[in-house]
Amino acid sequence: MSEILSELWTPEVQMAVTAVIAFLVVLYVLSIIWVVRDAYLRGTVWFIWAIVALIPILGVIAYTLLRPPLLQIDRDEQELEVALKQRQLMQYGECANCGYPVEADYVLCPNCHQRLKNMCSRCGKALDPSWKVCPYCATQVGSGSRRQAASHSAQQR
Ligand SMILES: [Zn+2]
Numbered sequence: 015m016s017e018i019l020s021e022l023w024t025p026e027v028q029m030a031v032t033a034v035i036a037f038l039v040v041l042y043v044l045s046i047i048w049v050v051r052d053a054y055l056r057g058t059v060w061f062i063w064a065i066v067a068l069i070p071i072l073g074v075i076a077y078t079l080l081r082p083p084l085l086q087i088d089r090d091e092q093e094l095e096v097a098l099k100q101r102q103l104m105q106y107g108e109c110a111n112c113g114y115p116v117e118a119d120y121v122l123c124p125n126c127h128q129r130l131k132n133m134c135s136r137c138g139k140a141l142d143p144s145w146k147v148c149p150y151c152a153t154q155v156g157s158g159s160r161r162q163a164a165s166h167s168a169q170q171r
């Protein structure tokens with residue numbers, strides 16, 4: 015029996031077995047690296063998963079089954095997208111009276127004709143009621159529509 019074995023255990027077979035073992039070791043090491051990297055990117059406690067990954071084959075399978083579904087980068091991107099949408103909404107805004115969506119430079123609501131902004135007496139641009147001066151032409155404006163009318167008449171003088 016041992017004679018047959020020693021006859022089979024040629025240098026070629028020895029090399030093949032060594033190659034297979036080396037291949038498995040490399041695969042094992044790569045699987046651990048993959049788990050650690052993936053767990054880190056997904057924003058999990060990666061060193062716990064590194065310990066789990068040390069269990070050959072089973073560790074990797076357990077990780078692929080239990081890992082959080084989203085990559086951290088994807089999650090950040092989603093948050094960014096939500097923030098961007100909110101900003102877009104802010105830019106358009108809503109009519110304080112009826113809730114109709116209005117753009118930032120609308121002077122009045124197209125739906126209920128509620129006055130949203132004051133108009134500059136000189137250049138006619140839409141101004142925020144809180145502004146004291148027109149940012150487009152540097153004309154002084156009042157804080158309310160009544161004061162604006164006063165400045166309008168003052169300018170005509
Ligand atoms: Zn309205």
Ligand SMILES: [Zn+2]
Nearest residue numbers: 134137148151
């Ligand atoms: Zn102006």
